[in-house]
Amino acid sequence: MIVLSGKDIVRLLSWPQVIGAVEAAVRAQGVGLCVVPERHHIEWQGNAFLSMPAVGMKSAGVKLVSVIPGNTARNLPVTNGVMVLNSAETGVPLAVLNAATLTAVRTGAVGALGVKYMTPRDSASVGIVGCGIQGAWQAIFACAARPIREVFALCRSPASYEKFVDTVTLHAPGVRIERCKDARELLRRTGIVIAATTSLEPVLPDEPALLAGKHFISVGSYRRAMQELPDSVYRLAGEIAVDSDAARHEAGDVVNAVDKGIVASAAVYLIGELVMGRRSIEAGRTTAYKTVGSALYDLFVAEAMFETARRKGAGVDVAL
Numbered sequence: 001m002i003v004l005s006g007k008d009i010v011r012l013l014s015w016p017q018v019i020g021a022v023e024a025a026v027r028a029q030g031v032g033l034c035v036v037p038e039r040h041h042i043e044w045q046g047n048a049f050l051s052m053p054a055v056g057m058k059s060a061g062v063k064l065v066s067v068i069p070g071n072t073a074r075n076l077p078v079t080n081g082v083m084v085l086n087s088a089e090t091g092v093p094l095a096v097l098n099a100a101t102l103t104a105v106r107t108g109a110v111g112a113l114g115v116k117y118m119t120p121r122d123s124a125s126v127g128i129v130g131c132g133i134q135g136a137w138q139a140i141f142a143c144a145a146r147p148i149r150e151v152f153a154l155c156r157s158p159a160s161y162e163k164f165v166d167t168v169t170l171h172a173p174g175v176r177i178e179r180c181k182d183a184r185e186l187l188r189r190t191g192i193v194i195a196a197t198t199s200l201e202p203v204l205p206d207e208p209a210l211l212a213g214k215h216f217i218s219v220g221s222y223r224r225a226m227q228e229l230p231d232s233v234y235r236l237a238g239e240i241a242v243d244s245d246a247a248r249h250e251a252g253d254v255v256n257a258v259d260k261g262i263v264a265s266a267a268v269y270l271i272g273e274l275v276m277g278r279r280s281i282e283a284g285r286t287t288a289y290k291t292v293g294s295a296l297y298d299l300f301v302a303e304a305m306f307e308t309a310r311r312k313g314a315g316v317d318v319a320l
Helices: 006-012 015-030 099-118 133-145 158-171 183-189 231-237 252-259 295-312
Strands: 002-004 040-044 047-055 059-067 079-087 093-098 125-129 150-154 176-179 192-195 215-218 240-242 268-270 287-290
Touching (some): 002 006, 002 295, 006 295, 015 099, 079 099, 099 215, 150 183, 158 176, 231 252
Parallel strands (some): 002 093, 125 150, 215 287, 240 287
Antiparallel strands (some): 047 059
């Protein structure tokens, strides 16, 4: 068995290869070649512990993650955990991966599906709302999916912005990054907007004139009580792409749009329909894509990283 650290994970595959692993997961799910049980979520003393299993043709895995808000005061990461990868044939453990880094990278790739399949091919800029770790990885993967030359960022903290710039510059060199003073400026300057925040309320103005014809991806809101994008986004789009069935009942952006009658339940569809060519969209119209993640994406990205690590001799071999 090998152990892959966060540093290993960001070096093993190119960003297009990570996107390819996520696309492979989407296709496998689309033809019923995998099993993804519901994730187990434990709330305890203000903290959260999550177990997310999945089984594919070659491997089985479970991601074990803790979310401890109090770690901020301890100068420790809020999110920690491991991904355990086993052979589907023998059950033998194959690898243990840093779950925080794996999650950041695969979530960036899942967001990139919306960029790759729902935006014009010549898109040269992207706007990021929220300059945390996930905002940075969304920007990085957007640059891998389209010929992005400019990244416009909206964030509250100067320190977060500096970290954002350092991370994006490291992994997407040559891209110009500029901080916007408010959401209206960001909307005026780009046609692709990715929200990666923990906001309970929409982070963009509910003004159709500013939103029409643009492409929106919501990554941060993951509970029913959270809604990142304003109602007008969904009213203009008329439909919502989601990364998994779980988004239909977990994400406030989707639940609220359906409950209010803004979008019909039947108009919420899996991004896999676009990936597999079963559905097409007009890139010039307003589009909306909501992601909440899936253990299947972790499994396929971890599997690709394990196979590459074995070929390259990366990681640390350990005996159980």
